[in-house]
């Protein structure tokens with residue numbers, strides 16, 4: 518049990534969007550470490566992702582909307598940390614319903630920051646999509662951001678709101694790997710799925726440089742920010758690893774190495790609305806002691822092991838748009 522030594526009570530963490538791809542990996546880790554955890558989520562993809570923690574007395578689930586300020590205020594009572602994951606995620610999902618994206622990603626975040634108490638600690642899940650097209654193609658946290666998609670714009674606005682109240686912003690690389698609530702709309706997960714099921718796929722913008730991070734390392738980054746909150750507060754951190762900066766073609770070669778009979782064809786059809794083609798520096802968080810542990814090869818291996826045997830019903834819930 519993790520105790521607040523001044524009050525000798527369990528440290529209480531509110532996780533918005535805690536049943537999602539990241540949340541369903543993070544929440545069991547928080548519970549294992551002895552935190553009390555409340556998940557506040559609309560459960561767009563159900564609550565099954567948290568079934569493995571069902572008997573844990575330190576877990577509470579609230580079906581709630583971050584756009585509903587009164588309900589949120591109630592959930593924020595007696596909470597020490599807020600890990601804010603809830604959102605409409607990715608540019609396809611945001612473009613599909615722009616109003617939902619803006620009210621959720623911006624107004625929902627504002628509801629949290631407006632009601633944050635002085636002693637509460639806030640950690641926000643942001644994205645490299647905030648960078649947009651970077652002329653020099655190399656990003657540190659000092660690089661001016663230039664979001665291009667509605668997703669990137671709403672997340673950048675969320676970052677500003679969180680910075681105004683002194684929270685920690687984690688700007689995450691593109692995530693890969695399996696989780697209790699799997700997403701197959703993420704680049705590596707999607708390509709491995711296609712390689713396994715269709716045995717072929719086309720790849721556009723093959724030489725674009727991207728940056729990746731396993732979902733378990735993402736969860737570790739949130740734990741790291743909690744443990745190092747006093748040094749990390751008021752700041753933005755790129756979260757990933759220099760060894761996980763790859764071109765899309767590099768990723769394809771790793772997939773081919775694992776799934777030999779897959780045919781990969783470079784294509785001119787298609788583009789990334791966020792124009793992500795950059796190398797990201799992770800020096801700032803690495804200097805504090807955070808390093809990812811899981812490689813893309815390991816992630817491809819676990820996807821290759823699990824995806825072929827997943828039920829169609831489960832697979833049908835894995836896309837966010």
Ligand SMILES: NC(=O)c1ccc[n+]([C@@H]2O[C@H](COP(=O)([O-])OP(=O)(O)OC[C@H]3O[C@@H](n4cnc5c(N)ncnc54)[C@H](O)[C@@H]3O)[C@@H](O)[C@H]2O)c1
Pocket residue numbers: 533534535536537538539540557558559560561562581582583584601602603604605606607621625642643644645672688689690691692693698700703837
């Ligand atoms: N997965 C990635 O590659 C990635 C990368 C960078 C940043 N992020 C950020 O991390 C966060 C979580 O992403 P994820 O991949 O776990 O997404 P996800 O879609 O799997 O999970 C989002 C969760 O938020 C919930 N939710 C949505 N609207 C809500 C609302 N109005 N009120 C309460 N709950 C609501 C959903 O039900 C879902 O459980 C997002 O903020 C996203 O922008 C994700």
